[in-house]
Every structure is written in structure tokens, then in C-alpha cells.
Amino acid sequence: MKQIGTFRVNGKHCDAIIEPHMLLVDVIRDHIGLTGTKRACASGNCGACTVLADDQPICSCLTLAVTAQDRALETVEGLRSADGTLHPLQQAFIDHCAAQCGYCTAGMLMTAKALLDANPRPSREDVKRALSGNICRCTGYVKILDAVMDAAQKINAAREVAA
Amino acid sequence: MTEFAYVGKRLTKPDIYGKVTGEAKYTDDMTVPSMVEGRILASPHAHARILRIDTSKAAALPGVLCVLTHKDCPDSRFSRSTMAEALPEFAFTGERQDQYILTDKARYVGDWIAAVAAEDIYTAEAALELIEVEYELLPMILDPHKALEPGAPSVHDDVAGNIAFEMDHPFNSGDVDRAFAEAEAVVEFTGVNSRQKHLHLETDIAIAYHESDGRLVIISPSQGPHLAKKHLTKRVFPDLSDGDIRWLSPTIGGGFGARLALGVEPVAVLLARACKRPVRVTTTREEDFSGYSSRTDQHQTIRVAANKDGKLLAIEQIIVADSGAYLSHSATTATVNMQKTLGVLKCDNIRGHLTVAYTNTPTTSGFRGYGNPEGAFVFQQALDRLAEKIGMDPMEFRLKNLKVPGDPSCFVPVPLEHTKLEECIHLAAEKIGYKDKWQGWGVAKPGRYKRGIGMSVLTHASGAGGFLLEHSSCVMKVLSDGALNLIVSPCEMGQGIIGALAQVAAESSGLRYEQIRVSTGDTDVTMFDIGSHASRSMLVIGNAVAAAGVKIKEQIRDRAVALFAEHQVRVTPDQIEVRAGRITSDAAPGVAFDVAQVAYAAIYDFGSGGSQLNASGSYLSTSHHPNHQAAFAEVEVDTETGLVTVLNYVSAHDIGRAINPLLVEAQMEGSLVQGIGFALTEDFVIDPDTGRVLSDSLLTYRLPTTMDVPDMAHLLVEDPLEAGPFGAKGCGEAGLVNPAPAIANAIYDAIGVRIHSLPMAADKVLWALRHGEGAAPGGSRVSGQYL
Ligand code: FES
Numbered sequence: 001m002k003q004i005g006t007f008r009v010n011g012k013h014c015d016a017i018i019e020p021h022m023l024l025v026d027v028i029r030d031h032i033g034l035t036g037t038k039r040a041c042a043s044g045n046c047g048a049c050t051v052l053a054d055d056q057p058i059c060s061c062l063t064l065a066v067t068a069q070d071r072a073l074e075t076v077e078g079l080r081s082a083d084g085t086l087h088p089l090q091q092a093f094i095d096h097c098a099a100q101c102g103y104c105t106a107g108m109l110m111t112a113k114a115l116l117d118a119n120p121r122p123s124r125e126d127v128k129r130a131l132s133g134n135i136c137r138c139t140g141y142v143k144i145l146d147a148v149m150d151a152a153q154k155i156n157a158a159r160e161v162a163a
Numbered sequence: 164m165t166e167f168a169y170v171g172k173r174l175t176k177p178d179i180y181g182k183v184t185g186e187a188k189y190t191d192d193m194t195v196p197s198m199v200e201g202r203i204l205a206s207p208h209a210h211a212r213i214l215r216i217d218t219s220k221a222a223a224l225p226g227v228l229c230v231l232t233h234k235d236c237p238d239s240r241f242s243r244s245t246m247a248e249a250l251p252e253f254a255f256t257g258e259r260q261d262q263y264i265l266t267d268k269a270r271y272v273g274d275w276i277a278a279v280a281a282e283d284i285y286t287a288e289a290a291l292e293l294i295e296v297e298y299e300l301l302p303m304i305l306d307p308h309k310a311l312e313p314g315a316p317s318v319h320d321d322v323a324g325n326i327a328f329e330m331d332h333p334f335n336s337g338d339v340d341r342a343f344a345e346a347e348a349v350v351e352f353t354g355v356n357s358r359q360k361h362l363h364l365e366t367d368i369a370i371a372y373h374e375s376d377g378r379l380v381i382i383s384p385s386q387g388p389h390l391a392k393k394h395l396t397k398r399v400f401p402d403l404s405d406g407d408i409r410w411l412s413p414t415i416g417g418g419f420g421a422r423l424a425l426g427v428e429p430v431a432v433l434l435a436r437a438c439k440r441p442v443r444v445t446t447t448r449e450e451d452f453s454g455y456s457s458r459t460d461q462h463q464t465i466r467v468a469a470n471k472d473g474k475l476l477a478i479e480q481i482i483v484a485d486s487g488a489y490l491s492h493s494a495t496t497a498t499v500n501m502q503k504t505l506g507v508l509k510c511d512n513i514r515g516h517l518t519v520a521y522t523n524t525p526t527t528s529g530f531r532g533y534g535n536p537e538g539a540f541v542f543q544q545a546l547d548r549l550a551e552k553i554g555m556d557p558m559e560f561r562l563k564n565l566k567v568p569g570d571p572s573c574f575v576p577v578p579l580e581h582t583k584l585e586e587c588i589h590l591a592a593e594k595i596g597y598k599d600k601w602q603g604w605g606v607a608k609p610g611r612y613k614r615g616i617g618m619s620v621l622t623h624a625s626g627a628g629g630f631l632l633e634h635s636s637c638v639m640k641v642l643s644d645g646a647l648n649l650i651v652s653p654c655e656m657g658q659g660i661i662g663a664l665a666q667v668a669a670e671s672s673g674l675r676y677e678q679i680r681v682s683t684g685d686t687d688v689t690m691f692d693i694g695s696h697a698s699r700s701m702l703v704i705g706n707a708v709a710a711a712g713v714k715i716k717e718q719i720r721d722r723a724v725a726l727f728a729e730h731q732v733r734v735t736p737d738q739i740e741v742r743a744g745r746i747t748s749d750a751a752p753g754v755a756f757d758v759a760q761v762a763y764a765a766i767y768d769f770g771s772g773g774s775q776l777n778a779s780g781s782y783l784s785t786s787h788h789p790n791h792q793a794a795f796a797e798v799e800v801d802t803e804t805g806l807v808t809v810l811n812y813v814s815a816h817d818i819g820r821a822i823n824p825l826l827v828e829a830q831m832e833g834s835l836v837q838g839i840g841f842a843l844t845e846d847f848v849i850d851p852d853t854g855r856v857l858s859d860s861l862l863t864y865r866l867p868t869t870m871d872v873p874d875m876a877h878l879l880v881e882d883p884l885e886a887g888p889f890g891a892k893g894c895g896e897a898g899l900v901n902p903a904p905a906i907a908n909a910i911y912d913a914i915g916v917r918i919h920s921l922p923m924a925a926d927k928v929l930w931a932l933r934h935g936e937g938a939a940p941g942g943s944r945v946s947g948q949y950l
């Protein structure tokens with residue numbers, strides 16, 4: 001039974017024709033056209049499909065699209081600011097070479113963003129724990145952890161300057 | 164030392180921007196107008212002949228375009244491995260062509276029976292369920308040793324005794340029997356590795372469609388599209404020829420060797436040709452597990468001998484490898500195992516024999532290290548055992564038996580030109596504090612948590628010159644703003660080769676790194692290359708790129724003579740310097756030009772004789788240039804649970820020169836963690852009653868997470884290799900070779916028990932602790948069998 005679903009993704013409203021069984025990850029990728037979010041296991045075990053829903057990281061492969069209509073969704077495409085400036089996390093991933101094949105990267109960034117929003121001064125251990133549900137097969141995680149720690153520091157430094 | 168503008172600098176890679184913004188396009192992110200979805204029906208039985216297959220109900224389902232079976236496949240056999248196309252004809256015996264796209268006889272649970280194309284994925288999946296297949300169940304054989312016994316069921320009717328491949332070590336040497344007889348110490352170690360899964364996060368996928376001129380386009384994450392194209396036309400669809408196919412290999416979501424074999428591309432082509440629509444064939448994570456690609460499990464017995472002062476006198480290695488249902492890369496990985504494992508240390512008496520057996524299990528393949536990690540796990544433990552027997556420090560023992568330039572290399576007909584392994588051992592030992600941590604053989608450690616330290620050394624390829632067709636070509640052209648378009652065919656699956664080649668291009672041409680625009684992944688555009696594997700890209704493609712860059716620089720110099728002349732300066736081309744996009748000359752201090760001026764004038768030349776700056780470069784490696792590494796692991800074993808934790812790991816790598824140390828470090832970190840998974844948790848489990856893969860999800864097949872990352876250091880020993888571009892050797896695979904043996908040796912140091920099979924999971928370690936290592940010889944098949 002097809003219906004029109006209305007979503008709020010990265011601050012924009014978008015309509016998509018959906019069916020009740022459709023997963024959020026597929027609707028975001030195939031119907032809304034934001035292919036930055038990846039699907040790698042479709043069973044909640046890798047974190048590649050992580051998006052934020054009302055600031056909380058969720059596996060979009062475990063979420064039925066119909067249930068996500070009233071939530072504020074954020075994908076990797078929404079991380080950059082409107083003028084194109086990269087989010088400090090994105091910049092740190094570049095500086096530290098924290099993405100290799102890049103398939104896990106969107107999910108890593110979204111999980112890390114949720115962490116830093118909730119806990120601006122995480123210890124390395126905190127970061128490890130927060131990202132432990134995101135599998136990366138390429139990097140060995142070291143550079144990802146370095147990047148998140150670096151981004152946290154830069155965000156805090158910028159905040160202090162502003163304050 | 165020469166001052167380089169870019170070589171040796173920790174620069175970020177050009178392709179990373181798209182990966183952090185979500186803009187990078189992988190195969191699954193692409194659509195082709197009017198594209199339909201393809202899915203594959205897999206066999207539920209390990210060994211069964213199809214008696215009857217009825218596709219009529221599936222075909223009648225609205226939205227289904229076609230349903231194909233073995234009757235619709237070309238009558239030619241092929242191998243998933245495309246390596247036959249890069250080997251000389253005589254070597255084909257190791258590359259048996261033994262399968263069809265869809266089979267009439269299932270040889271493993273997951274073998275491909277039928278394929279469907281439908282308007283959408285839901286219809287395609289519904290159609291799969293409507294295909295009726297009647298099977299005649301055949302006796303199955305799941306164990307390679309049993310498969311080789313007389314009277315075992317035959318996996319392939321035309322292969323006697325299930326022997327898929329068999330050979331002696333190609334470089335058997337000396338008098339092995341005499342050496343063993345005369346040696347003062349002889350030990351043996353038997354072990355087997357598990358079938359590590361590549362687990363590239365992007366599952367197997369391909370799109371195939373016809374262009375308006377009738378040519379076939381394939382989009383898939385291939386590690387070697389040029390070779391794959393030749394293989395596909397020569398073996399899979401012999402009615403097509405090389406020029407009929409254009410292969411696009413976009414951003415790749417991880418490879419590690421899996422994309423070196425054909426994946427679902429043949430099915431996509433079969434469907435696209437049948438239904439005359441663009442077809443995308445996708446697979447699920449579960450299908451990836453039960454599918455065709457994993458490390459080959461190689462059961463090995465290694466015997467080594469030494470005299471009292473630690474001279475290694477003889478090595479004998481017997482390998483029984485399990486190819487699974489089809490040969491693919493399993494014979495070549497076993498061969499490489501022999502070369503690399505037996506070739507790392509100096510030894511005059513070597514004998515090896517390998518047998519590859521067919522079984523009714525998923526096909527195995529090549530995986531980062533390509534036989535070397537499999538061999539190292541057993542050999543490096545055998546070496547430690549021998550060192551213990553003669554009462555020598557295991558590091559001293561290895562140092563005593565190092566090769567020096569001029570000795571036979573691991574690829575024996577070619578002498579070793581270059582090695583820094585000795586420096587690597589000293590450097591890594593120093594960094595981890597080996598002298599203080601290794602307390603001697605048989606020292607019992609107190610307490611529940613016991614610590615130990617272990618080491619391992621390796622030699623690995625930088626390409627397989629002299630064995631494979633190590634040929635790469637590239638083209639470059641300079642754009643009007645001084646940017647360089649490098650057109651080249653390495654496959655960027657994350658390893659960073661695009662960035663490293665851009666550094667080589669910028670350095671050799673004298674242009675600016677930030678302005679190197681790399682075009683890749685399209686066989687219509689790029690020149691020939693055999694793909695990204697065997698740690699070859701840096702050396703082989705790098706040399707092709709460096710050669711082209713030199714030509715560009717010459718052209719710039721020639722043309723710049725006129726620019727200096729305009730400033731009343733007379734210089735000859737060899738007095739002109741081109742570096743980081745600037746043209747200068749010592750003969751004319753204060754006068755400088757931007758390369759863009761020359762490049763622009765070359766294109767927008769309204770006079771006569773204009774031509775854009777361009778050059779091509781080719782390189783064919785006919786020699787073998789191994790890289791080396793020493794690694795030390797420090798572990799802690801919980802003797803009440805068997806859990807092994809890696810605390811610290813240090814490797815030192817003989818890399819020739821690191822074109823980009825940041826990228827090399829990234830490779831080493833990634834492969835170490837992959838190696839820790841191989842060593843401790845990644846278990847590919849096949850149900851001994853049904854042949855079904857039980858570890859078919861990321862929940863049951865346990866990969867390392869952020870919580871499993873130890874302290875680590877990766878040190879570089881740089882000493883330029885003459886044959887390498889700016890002295891570089893390859894490095895991509897090496898980091899995965901040493902972790903399992905170094906950890907195994909460290910476990911022994913901690914608890915005095917050797918583990919004979921991978922992974923060295925907690926249950927196995929605990930069992931060995933309680934019952935002695937002899938009671939847990941290990942098989943790679945059943946997890947939890949020790950509890
Ligand atoms: S794709 Fe959603 S967790 Fe793996």
C-alpha cells in the first residue's frame with residue numbers, strides 16, 4: 001500500500017512515495033536521493049547506515065521509514081554548513097586520513113557528531129566506546145579516534161574564542 | 164639527500180573529500196535510466212544435482228523480465244580468478260577454469276542456480292521464491308583431508324580424487340633429507356588458518372547495460388577492470404571481444420583482494436543481455452558470507468632443522484589447502500605461501516609440496532597477504548619452537564639467519580637486491596623494549612593474567628615481476644592552468660594509491676600536487692594495467708607515472724627556453740628547474756615563471772606547431788622487489804577465561820622510501836587490526852552436518868571494533884630501492900602477515916601453550932590451557948567445539 005511520506009532531512013522537507021515495509025535507509029538513499037548514507041549489513045551490526053534522529057544516532061536499516069516521519073533527521077550531507085564549510089569532524093577526518101574506502105565514514109561521522117554534541121570533552125576511552133558499534137574494516141580505527149579527539153578540541157577552542 | 168617537493172610528505176589524499184561529505188559515488192549509488200534489479204537464487208544444498216527446474220511461475224509474476232538458469236549460460240568454463248590472463252600460458256595449470264555462471268550441479272550451499280531480473284527488488288526477491296527446483300542430493304565432502312582419501316565423493320566429475328592442484332615447491336633446493344639427518348635439532352609444527360572473510364563493507368554488486376552503439380558497459384567495484392574485461396570476454400562470454408566492453412570501476416568500498424576475483428558481474432551481463440535492459444545485481448551481507456570469497460584455509464606441517472649455534476639447516480613444508488567448490492585463487496595463494504614463507508630466511512635445503520583439494524564448501528580466494536599470513540602463522544611458530552629447542556633467544560635466532568643482498572630472494576630465480584630486515588628487527592625490538600620483556604624460555608609467569616611477548620618477520624612482494632605480467636601504462640596531459648590530468652588505472656579501494664601516485668606525478672613533472680587531477684576507473688580512458696594487488700601499484704604504476712612525468716618536465720623545460728629569452732636571458736633546457744609548478748634557473752636569479760604560462764601557450768597557440776603538453780609512461784617489472792617487516796606483539800592472557808588481549812604492537816617496515824608516510828602508517832594500522840581479527844576472533848564456521856555457513860552475519864562473525872585497538876607503533880626504515888619510483892617499495896599487504904604469528908608466539912611466552920589453529924579464540928586457548936595443546940590440534944571449521 002503506497003503512501004506519501006513526509007520527511008524532514010537536514011532541515012528540509014521532502015516527500016517520498018513509500019510503502020509500509022520500507023526501511024529508512026532505502027528511502028533516504030533511493031527516494032530522497034541522499035546516497036551518502038550507506039547500507040552494509042541491513043541488520044544493525046555495522047553502523048554504516050547511522051543517521052541522527054532528533055540528535056540521536058540510529059541505524060536507519062533498523063528503522064521503518066513510516067516511523068521516522070515526525071523526527072528531525074540528519075545525514076552526512078547535512079554536516080557541512082550552508083556556505084560549504086566543512087564540519088570540524090569532516091575536516092579532522094581529512095587531516096588525519098581517517099577514511100580509507102570511505103564506506104563506514106558517513107556512519108562514523110554521524111555517531112561522532114552525536115557524541116560531541118552530547119559530550120563536548122570526551123576522553124579517548126569515551127570515543128572508543130561511542131564508536132564501538134561502527135565497524136570499519138580499513139583504518140584500524142586509530143586515525144578515526146585521533147580525528148574525533150582533534151575535532152573535539154577544535155570545537156571547544158572555537159567555542160572559547162566565541163565566548 | 165635530495166630535497167623533494169612532495170615525496171615523503173604527509174599529505175592528505177585527494178579522494179577523501181568526497182568520502183567525508185557523502186559525495187563519493189560507489190556502484191550502489193549509481194542508477195542508469197530504466198535500470199532493473201537482478202537477484203540470484205542460491206543452492207540450499209552442499210552437493211546436489213538439479214533434476215528439474217521450473218521457472219514458469221517466477222517468470223509469470225508481473226514485473227519479472229527474465230528468469231535464467233544453467234541452460235541460458237554460455238557453454239564455456241571460467242574461473243572467478245582473473246589471474247590466468249596475467250600469467251604466461253605455461254602457468255595456467257594453477258588457474259583451472261572450472262565453473263559456469265549458473266550451475267546444474269550445486270557444489271556448495273550458496274552455489275548459483277538461477278538469476279532473475281525484475282522491475283524492482285521486491286519483485287525480484289518474490290520471483291526467487293517461485294522458482295521450483297528438484298534436487299537429487301549427492302554425498303558431500305567438507306573436509307580437505309577426507310576429500311583426498313580414496314573413495315571420497317567427487318566434487319567435479321572430471322577431476323580424479325578431488326585434487327584441484329598439486330605441485331612441489333618450484334624452488335626445491337639442496338639435500339633436505341641429509342640436512343634433517345645431520346641437524347642437531349629438528350622440530351615440527353602443524354597448524355591451520357581460518358577462512359578469514361574480507362568483509363569489505365560494500366557488498367558485491369554490479370551494473371551492466373548496453374550503450375547506444377551496442378557496447379556493453381559494466382560498473383562494478385573491480386580491483387583490476389582491464390584484466391577482468393579480458394577474462395570476461397575470453398572465458399565467460401567468448402562471443403564478445405575485448406573492445407566490446409567498457410568497464411567502469413567507481414569508488415570502491417573496500418577490496419582486500421576480494422575484488423580481484425569476478426563477483427556478480429557475469430550474472431549482471433547475462434541478465435542485461437537477456438532482458439535488454441540495464442540490470443543491477445545486488446547481494447546481501449548474508450550472501451556475501453555464504454558466497455565465494457574468503458581466505459583459503461591451508462593446513463600445514465612444517466619441519467625445520469638447525470645446528471647448535473642456530474644456523475637454519477632445512478625446511479620442509481607440506482600444505483593441504485581447501486579450495487572449496489571451485490579453484491579460484493586457492494592454488495596461487497598456496498604457491499605464494501611456499502615462496503614467501505620458505506623464502507624469508509636463509510636456508511640452503513628447502514622442500515615443499517602442496518595439494519589443493521576440492522570440497523563442497525564456499526569457494527575461497529585471495530586475501531591481503533595472499534598466502535603469506537597463512538604460512539607465517541605456522542612457520543614463525545615452528546621457528547620459535549626450534550629456537551627453544553636449541554635454547555636460543557628467538558630474535559637472535561632470526562637475526563642469525565637473515566638473507567643478505569645476493570642471496571636467493573623469496574622468488575628464488577631472482578637474487579635479493581635489497582633488504583633492511585636486520586635494521587627493522589633492531590628498531591622494533593628497541594621500541595617495544597624486547598630486551599627487558601623477554602625473560603627466556605620456560606619462565607613461568609605468576610597470577611591469573613599472564614603477559615608475554617612474541618615476534619615475527621616477513622618478506623612480501625612489491626608486484627610479482629617475473630611471475631605475473633607486471634605491466635602498467637599511464638597518460639598525462641597538462642591543462643591550460645598548469646593542472647595535470649593523470650590518467651591511470653590503479654583501483655582506489657581506500658589504500659590511498661591515488662594520492663601517492665599524484666605525489667609521484669607532481670614530483671617527477673615538477674607540477675603542483677594540489678593541481679593533479681587523477682582520472683581512473685574507466686577502461687575506455689585509462690591505459691592497460693593488471694589491477695591493484697600484490698602490493699604492486701606503488702612500484703609498477705608508480706614507475707610508469709614517474710616516467711611520464713619526466714617527459715612532461717622535459718617538454719616544459721624545452722618550451723621555457725623561449726620564456727627566459729623574452730627576458731633577455733639565454734639558458735639551455737638543462738639549466739632550467741621545474742618544481743612545484745614554478746620554472747626557475749640558477750642562471751637567472753629573480754626570473755621565475757608559472758608552469759601555467761607554458762601550458763596555456765602550448766594549447767592556445769595561434770601560430771604553428773601547437774600541441775598540448777602530454778606524455779605517456781609504461782613500466783614492465785621483470786624482477787622481484789620484496790619488502791620486509793619485523794613485528795613484536797605483547798599480549799595478556801586471562802588464564803581463567805582464555806581471553807587474549809593485545810596490549811602493544813610494534814612493527815618496523817623496510818619500505819624503500821615512503822612516498823607518503825601518513826598513508827603507509829594508515830595501511831599498517833588498518834592491516835594490523837585486520838590481523839588481530841584474523842588472529843583472535845574472526846571465525847568462519849561451516850556446519851559439519853549441512854555445509855551451511857553458520858557465521859553469516861556481523862553478529863556471529865566477530866570483527867575487531869574500536870575496543871580492540873592496542874597501543875601500536877609502525878616505524879619506517881627508509882633506504883631507497885633503486886628500481887622503485889623515488890625508491891619506493893610496495894607495502895599494502897605486509898601489515899597483515901605478522902600479527903597472527905607474533906601474537907601466537909606471545910601467547911606461548913605468556914602461558915607456555917601453543918595454539919595450532921586460527922582464530923586463537925578464548926574457548927580454544929582455555930581448552931589448550933586445561934588439556935594441553937596436543938588435545939586441541941584445531942580445525943578451522945567449528946567454533947565453540949572446545950567448550
Ligand atoms: S547497514 Fe545498518 S547497521 Fe549495518
Ligand code: FES
Pocket residue numbers: 098099100101102103104105135136137138139364416417657
Ligand atoms: S574506511 Fe573502509 S570501512 Fe572504514
